[in-house]
Amino acid sequence: MAIDVKSVRIGMSVKTASPNYGYVKLYDGADWDEDSPTKIDFGNVVKKMNNGLQLGIIQDVYEESKLVKVQLYKPILYMLKYRANVIVPLSDISAISTPTVVSGTKNYYCTGDSVRIRNGASLTATIKNQVNKGDLIGQSDGKATNGFLKFNLALGGVGYVSAQYCSLVKPSPTVQVVKKSVQKTTSTGETKTVEVSSVSTGEGWSVKELIIKGAITAFVGFVTVKLLSGIFKRGGN
Template structure:
């Protein structure tokens, strides 16, 4: 059964369960008209997940369109970058567990991007995973050890995060963007201005990725030219 939006909680563990297909698509962006929130235009497909598999934890909810921003248990390589978040319709999710706060601890959120979660309270300790700004890290008693807080992680298990990147107040992250666009009715031919709301995972291209992408394109173009040259030479022979 799909999640009732009234019962959604940040940190809720979920798995995929598409009522239409045997899999669920994970997206990087989505937008919709405010006067027609049931019609959603999705962006790029980060990946697909078969029904019944654990997906991750809910980090945010967009109520008008019943979408969830999910932090993935397993990051997905997409466009040369490991994506740790995806936008998923709530209708394609079901609850595994609901977060509870243990006595003597508080929920903490991450205040930076790509902040490392380590196995111990030291910069030399192994890296378990990473969290981004606004992500729920988990629960901690707030006692610093060597500049680290110990967590019962929202993603499961125990880990340590540098105290300067932890806050009991959820920081402001990229909010849904609203813009006015002109749309034309294909039946009547009439046009009107509508307000469109857009959300994304906040994990777009970095400068480094753009450079890599450009370099790959240049190499591919060079190889294509070389191949065409060889083909013409063979024809000439």
């Protein structure tokens, strides 16, 4: 059963549950008109996931359009980068559990972007996941070990995050709803200016990825030219 927008909670654990298909599309962003928030133009599809799979936890809610940003249990490799967050319609997910605070601990939020969650209280410990500014990390007693706080993670399990990136106060996320004016043509052919709201996961290309992408494109182009050149030479003989 789909989650009602009024019952959504930050940190709520959810699974895929599309009422129309056997799978759910995970997006990197979405736009919607101020006058018609339910008419949504979605961005790129990061992945499709079959119904019934555990997806992640809700980190942000966009009530107008009934969309949520979900931090994934397992980041997805998309366009040469692991995406930890996706945009999903509320109608396509159902709740697994709601967040509860364990006695003696408090909820902490992340104050930086791409902050690593580790399996131990050390910079050499293996990386478990990552969180961004404004994301709920989980619950901790606030006692630092080697500069790290130990968490009962909102994503599940235990992890460690550098104390300098942890706050009891939820900061404004780096990625917020952006409003802009655009020109649109109505069904009668009339052009008018409308207010559009836009949101994304904020996980785009990095400089390193653009260099890699350019190198791959150049290599593919080189190989294609060589193959075509060989074909034409054989044809001439």
